[in-house]
Amino acid sequence: MRVWAAKFLNGITLLGLGGVLISFCLKGRIDQYLHPQFRPWVLIGGIAFCVAGTVYLMAKKSMDCCLDGECVHTNRQNPWRAATAFGVIVLPLAMGTFLSKDGYDKQAVLNRGFVQDVSKLPGRKISGSPNSQQVIPPGALGADQDERASAPEPPLPQDTSSGAPPKALAKASEPPQTGGNADDGSEQYLPRAPDGNVALEVTDLLYGENEESLRKEFTGKTIEVIGQYLPGSKPNEFKIVRMLIVCCAADARPIAVPVQAQKTVSVADMSWVKVIGTAEFQESGGGKAKVTFKAAEIEPTDPPQDAMLY
Amino acid sequence: MSWFSFSWQNFWFSYLALAFEGLPFVLVGAVVSGIIAAFVPSRMITRFLPKNHLLANLMSGLLGLIFPVCECGIVPVVRRLLDKGLPFSCGVTYMLASPIVNPLVIISTYAAFRGQAPEWNTAIRLLSGYFVAVLVGLCVIKLNPARVLRSGSGRAALRKRSVLSIALLPEATPDNTSATFIQRLIAAIQLASEDFIDTAIYFMIGAAVAAVFNTAVDQKVILPLASNLVLSTASMMGFSAILTLCSTSDAFIAATFVSFPVAARMAFLVFGPVFDLKLFFLYSVLFRKRFVVLLGIGLFVLIGIISAFVLPHLYARLGG
Numbered sequence: 001m002r003v004w005a006a007k008f009l010n011g012i013t014l015l016g017l018g019g020v021l022i023s024f025c026l027k028g029r030i031d032q033y034l035h036p037q038f039r040p041w042v043l044i045g046g047i048a049f050c051v052a053g054t055v056y057l058m059a060k061k062s063m064d065c066c067l068d069g070e071c072v073h074t075n076r077q078n079p080w081r082a083a084t085a086f087g088v089i090v091l092p093l094a095m096g097t098f099l100s101k102d103g104y105d106k107q108a109v110l111n112r113g114f115v116q117d118v119s120k121l122p123g124r125k126i127s128g129s130p131n132s133q134q135v136i137p138p139g140a141l142g143a144d145q146d147e148r149a150s151a152p153e154p155p156l157p158q159d160t161s162s163g164a165p166p167k168a169l170a171k172a173s174e175p176p177q178t179g180g181n182a183d184d185g186s187e188q189y190l191p192r193a194p195d196g197n198v199a200l201e202v203t204d205l206l207y208g209e210n211e212e213s214l215r216k217e218f219t220g221k222t223i224e225v226i227g228q229y230l231p232g233s234k235p236n237e238f239k240i241v242r243m244l245i246v247c248c249a250a251d252a253r254p255i256a257v258p259v260q261a262q263k264t265v266s267v268a269d270m271s272w273v274k275v276i277g278t279a280e281f282q283e284s285g286g287g288k289a290k291v292t293f294k295a296a297e298i299e300p301t302d303p304p305q306d307a308m309l310y
Numbered sequence: 311m312s313w314f315s316f317s318w319q320n321f322w323f324s325y326l327a328l329a330f331e332g333l334p335f336v337l338v339g340a341v342v343s344g345i346i347a348a349f350v351p352s353r354m355i356t357r358f359l360p361k362n363h364l365l366a367n368l369m370s371g372l373l374g375l376i377f378p379v380c381e382c383g384i385v386p387v388v389r390r391l392l393d394k395g396l397p398f399s400c401g402v403t404y405m406l407a408s409p410i411v412n413p414l415v416i417i418s419t420y421a422a423f424r425g426q427a428p429e430w431n432t433a434i435r436l437l438s439g440y441f442v443a444v445l446v447g448l449c450v451i452k453l454n455p456a457r458v459l460r461s462g463s464g465r466a467a468l469r470k471r472s473v474l475s476i477a478l479l480p481e482a483t484p485d486n487t488s489a490t491f492i493q494r495l496i497a498a499i500q501l502a503s504e505d506f507i508d509t510a511i512y513f514m515i516g517a518a519v520a521a522v523f524n525t526a527v528d529q530k531v532i533l534p535l536a537s538n539l540v541l542s543t544a545s546m547m548g549f550s551a552i553l554t555l556c557s558t559s560d561a562f563i564a565a566t567f568v569s570f571p572v573a574a575r576m577a578f579l580v581f582g583p584v585f586d587l588k589l590f591f592l593y594s595v596l597f598r599k600r601f602v603v604l605l606g607i608g609l610f611v612l613i614g615i616i617s618a619f620v621l622p623h624l625y626a627r628l629g630g
Contacts, residue, residue, distance in 0.1 A: 014503055017333070017510075024330065033327040038334075045334035048341075052506075055499045085507045088514050093329060100322035108320040108525045113533075249327035250524055251555070 002079055009082035011057035016090040018049030020097055032102040033249045035310050103307065104252070106230060106269045109241060114256040190217065197224040197276055202242045203309060205257050205279055205291050215289060218279045225293065226304055229273045230256065235264040240275055240293065244309045252308065259293045267300065274301040313528040320525035321518075328517040328554070332382050332588075335556055336509050337502075339383010343390040344502025346377075348494040350394065359400065367447040370400035371440050374408030380557045381409035381583050382513060385592045386505035398455040403447030406609075409557040409583035410439030419579070422561035430628055431572070434621065435561075438580045442612055446605070458601040460594075508595055516588025520554040542574040543618040547610060550582030557583035572625060577617035585609045 193199040208214040227240030243252040276297040281289035535545035
């Protein structure tokens, strides 16, 4: 009876775990938690847990697991131990499935501190989603066309901080080979929102702080940025925040751009807003600048398909 | 407390993310363990190890290149290998080396440090991890496994202290030798399942603690430590112990701590994979608590000395 109870609980633990993982994948909630490279493993793991749980429940013990028939696996015989495993592994995950809001609140962002220096961002894609329209295509920055053309990457912050401008950015600042001016050549690459505004990410504006050619591109244009609202020290000041994931949401780091509005803003903390305005860069020496976004229009909006940046 | 502000919303989000990222890796470790148990004869484990203590440990430090298991899954594999006859000191060496000396970590470290002398940083991480693992392995050669292993763990290692005398043990139980492939496959699944459950309990506890630290503690209170090499090294090792990141992905985090000296970041990358909060619990599956605590202190001191006093000179020779 004890062995049967332990076996049943262990099998249920595996099946329950598999069910939670598959559920997060099927509902798309996993996108909020993991970098795209890790997501397939959750689905594979979920299926594997279900298979293992089924085999574990259905199959008879086929051979001794340890030498001399003396098993070190107390789960196999001890239903209390198996119940503990169920309580520690599956119950919290099941509770989290119902209780998690798939995002951080204001306090987590404040505790982690904002990354406002682009050189402190890890060398990852700005966005991995092909549907995202809010990324400057590397072509705009002069990226090599023959290098991973199907999945190009933006310049790495490490490259940016090394002193010499990254190859991609350096090429962007070079005059075009054929006629026209630099603006004409690169304007076509700037992503556009449906209303015609230049649609940028918070990261794009931060890259602009370190790269003069980007500042020239952004200055004077009507720009649209989507992010989460976080209040500032004055009623008309706030930050647009995005979370950048390296591996999973546990390592997410808030990146933010300060915004100045024309009047007092009353929006719920961490709610998603679309801010339309212009980017102003104040030179801070060494070829760098500090960006402030002057908002002309602020409106609530739905979260983007990829709420996290990668 | 202004530096501590707990929120269930933040906890669940961080906790689930760690679980989703780590559990598949724990599963991989358990699967490797199950396959070893069901398909690999005891003699095969020890056949290729030299009889010389030093050479056997040097070889064990490279086993991760053949059985690439990260730290989340290493404990069930080592427990299985000890049961299969791997000498205790070689098991410790493999356990500490595998999370660093393995192909996945080499690739991820190289990628994460792109633009920051990736070849040197990857090589230094590997060599440091390998050196530490072998040194600790050699240090425990004279230890009686019965005094450090939990009862039931690695009983084969308990029986004989001599390095390779374990190869004289019976290869397997009778029904082991007569099992068909299907029986072995089912057994591998069953054993992997049990190893996974044993390991995952501790992983989930570690993930919960890390989630609290990641979300509730104001990170600004720890930043001033970055300006002093010794303090930054110690604090980076402390971070790695608390953050409980996977060794296959921690380099991406370490590379972002640009305000810390590179030697301190290397301490993060060497110490984290061999000892962190979840590993404290995971090691407790295999070892007695006292040994786990002493192992943690020893690794902290050893890696701290290497990172704070040796690596800065090495980086200076390499041109910063």
